[in-house]
Amino acid sequence: MKFFIDTANLAQIKEAQDLGVLDGVTTNPSLMAKEGITGDDNVMAHYKAICDLVDDNVSAEVIATDFEGMIEEGERLAAIDKKIVVKVPMIADGVKALKYFSKKGIRTNCTLVFSAGQALLAAKAGATYVSPFLGRLDDISTDGLQLIEDIRLIYDNYGFETQILSASVRHPMHIIECAKIGSDVMTGPLSAIKALLKHPLTDIGLQQFLADHAKAAATVK
């Protein structure tokens, strides 16, 4: 399963990249705003800075919501760097844009997906990635993981090549469950990725190993 980090924060992206397990980055307009990145030139420069930190797969979201606007903006984003994946919302013009970009060989990430039907449309339009938001479904007492399972079943039934990018991941158990279901990718915060590291028995065991080593070394002297 590929690991993407869901942030526009350069320090966090670098930390995840340095850990050696990062396969990409997802951003959205809210995450860019959180970093104080505004204005076309600054946004473009920030995407370039992210691309320079990671190996591939930097999702950059279009702001336009009409077909022509999405095409124009998506092509400009794709021109920043080969690593850019154009992120397009799941609306009718977005589906048309997915088809257009797919024909042109520009990779896409269909975002704001909350149903299996939307995921089916994204796959038929040739999206590279589809992003079901599992945490936001959980937030409204709907089973987000069940949606990931449904999409996995549908895509496998027909051999769709669109990759399931489980988004809106909030904690380490989301990551584990996505991996069990066979999600191709997950995107989540650095905290969820780092939480996978933690186990109290690892800490206790390591302390014991080091203490025994120090005791033995002291005895030899």
Ligand code: E4P
């Ligand atoms: C996906 O690409 C989105 O940026 C993201 O995962 C949304 O997550 P949130 O629901 O935690 O805002």
